[in-house]
Amino acid sequence: MRSSPHILIIGGGVIGTSIACHLAVQGAKVTLVEARDLASGSSGACDGLVFLQSKKPGVHLQMAMESLKRFTTLQNQLPVPVEFIQTGGLVTIETPEEYRAMKTCVQDQQAIGLDVQLLDRDQVLKKEPGLSRRIIGAAYSPLDAKINPINLTLGFALAARKHHARILTRTPVTEILVKHNRVTGVVTSHGSIHADLVVNAAGAAAGSVARMAGIQMPVVPRRGQIAVTHAGPPVLHHCLISAGYIAAKYNPDLARTAGQGISMEQTKTGNLLLGATREFVGFDTGNTLPGIRNIITNAAARLPALASFQIIRTFAGLRPWTPDGLPILGPVSALDGFVMAAGHEGDGIALSAITGELMAAFLLDRKPGIPLDCFSPDRFDLHTTDPMRRTDPETRQPAVQTAPQGRIR
Numbered sequence: 062m063r064s065s066p067h068i069l070i071i072g073g074g075v076i077g078t079s080i081a082c083h084l085a086v087q088g089a090k091v092t093l094v095e096a097r098d099l100a101s102g103s104s105g106a107c108d109g110l111v112f113l114q115s116k117k118p119g120v121h122l123q124m125a126m127e128s129l130k131r132f133t134t135l136q137n138q139l140p141v142p143v144e145f146i147q148t149g150g151l152v153t154i155e156t157p158e159e160y161r162a163m164k165t166c167v168q169d170q171q172a173i174g175l176d177v178q179l180l181d182r183d184q185v186l187k188k189e190p191g192l193s194r195r196i197i198g199a200a201y202s203p204l205d206a207k208i209n210p211i212n213l214t215l216g217f218a219l220a221a222r223k224h225h226a227r228i229l230t231r232t233p234v235t236e237i238l239v240k241h242n243r244v245t246g247v248v249t250s251h252g253s254i255h256a257d258l259v260v261n262a263a264g265a266a267a268g269s270v271a272r273m274a275g276i277q278m279p280v281v282p283r284r285g286q287i288a289v290t291h292a293g294p295p296v297l298h299h300c301l302i303s304a305g306y307i308a309a310k311y312n313p314d315l316a317r318t319a320g321q322g323i324s325m326e327q328t329k330t331g332n333l334l335l336g337a338t339r340e341f342v343g344f345d346t347g348n349t350l351p352g353i354r355n356i357i358t359n360a361a362a363r364l365p366a367l368a369s370f371q372i373i374r375t376f377a378g379l380r381p382w383t384p385d386g387l388p389i390l391g392p393v394s395a396l397d398g399f400v401m402a403a404g405h406e407g408d409g410i411a412l413s414a415i416t417g418e419l420m421a422a423f424l425l426d427r428k429p430g431i432p433l434d435c436f437s438p439d440r441f442d443l444h445t446t447d448p449m450r451r452t453d454p455e456t457r458q459p460a461v462q463t464a465p466q467g468r469i470r
């Protein structure tokens with residue numbers, strides 16, 4: 062790699078902007094290219110939970126714990142108020158089966174040092190008097206937090222620009238340029254841009270962008286619908302998800318058959334965000350009557366005070382889902398200079414700070430603080446497609462060799 066590479070990032074969501082910010086503050090030469098506006102993808106259509114308890118014990122949870130630490134300092138460094146508040150979080154439990162599963166989960170999390178404990182119903186109601194008595198207990202961590210995801214994305218972008226990163230919005234990338242099996246840049250709606258390294262941070266569209274390089278990357282859009290209430294009095298003091306929500310997150314079959322649980326948070330201004338569905342419906346960001354009705358019914362059953370709130374808005378975002386629930390971070394060995402930073406599913410806001418830091422270290426040829434091996438794109442069989450990527454006009458170099466379908470190795 063050259064000593065001062067030009068790094069081009071595709072995607073102006075929380076992941077792309079975090080990487081741009083972490084690179085730019087270290088003096089790297091960065092261009093970020095966004096098809097629409099900053100935060101116009103999932104990062105602008107989601108909740109803002111920085112939830113540790115919903116992460117898989119292991120490197121996933123380790124990433125989340127490290128990211129959380131970064132937010133406490135980033136909130137004072139970013140040029141936009143990101144509304145980071147450590148409210149503590151509850152994972153509500155409603156059946157004896159859930160209780161048993163959560164007990165094991167809490168023990169695993171405690172074993173790796175997470176401050177988390179199981180509460181019985183009375184202890185839960187003491188913390189959240191507005192909750193229904195159908196809740197038989199909860200796992201509680203004082204560390205769980207929330208943040209404003211749009212402000213966070215804009216904060217990363219503005220900080221990057223302050224440190225001379227070039228940010229181009231309304232500039233979709235349409236092709237990836239390749240020469241001698243090495244990425245040399247991209248073609249955009251406003252012309253081509255040469256770069257030494259190209260980072261695919263296109264969120265749910267990361268699979269489509271990878272296909273431009275002739276690579277099948279198993280990132281699939283997973284829709285999440287959300288209902289928003291008017292700004293009311295405080296009725297919910299903690300971030301809250303149900304145990305069923307975590308189960309549905311990691312098990313798509315369960316999400317289809319046993320319901321999708323619930324997530325709830327009350328913003329600083331008093332609006333309640335009620336979510337969210339988990340659906341594989343392609344790139345459709347519409348809201349559906351059954352989806353929204355389920356969310357509201359589920360939420361009201363757990364928080365009866367909702368009856369006095371009005372729903373003022375609904376929206377939907379596309380989580381970048383991967384088959385093993387982990388993001389895809391690092392170089393694609395089939396194509397030099399092509400680097401992945403996508404696939405954070407429902408955790409991209411929470412993991413954004415650490416993702417930006419680790420990716421910047423890798424891109425600048427330094428050792429990332431957490432090894433990226435288990436996030437490597439090469440853990441999948443990267444089936445390469447017919448060459449859709451454009452060969453560099455200078456050489457007309459053919460596309461990469463083919464490999465089998467996008468399955469976990």
Ligand SMILES: Cc1cc2nc3c(=O)[nH]c(=O)nc-3n(C[C@H](O)[C@H](O)[C@H](O)COP(=O)(O)OP(=O)(O)OC[C@H]3O[C@@H](n4cnc5c(N)ncnc54)[C@H](O)[C@@H]3O)c2cc1C
Nearest residue numbers: 072074076096102103104110234264285378408409410411
């Ligand atoms: C309902 C819902 C609730 C969620 N709740 C939470 C939560 O509480 N906590 C949490 O941590 N996470 C949550 N998430 C997940 C989180 O939103 C995502 O993981 C995160 O936003 C992904 O960020 P990203 O930057 O990878 O993708 P995105 O924000 O989608 O950004 C990708 C960008 O790439 C751009 N792009 C695509 N193709 C191109 C192209 N060809 N050229 C140029 N640009 C392109 C897009 O326009 C987009 O702006 C939730 C998601 C949903 C849908």
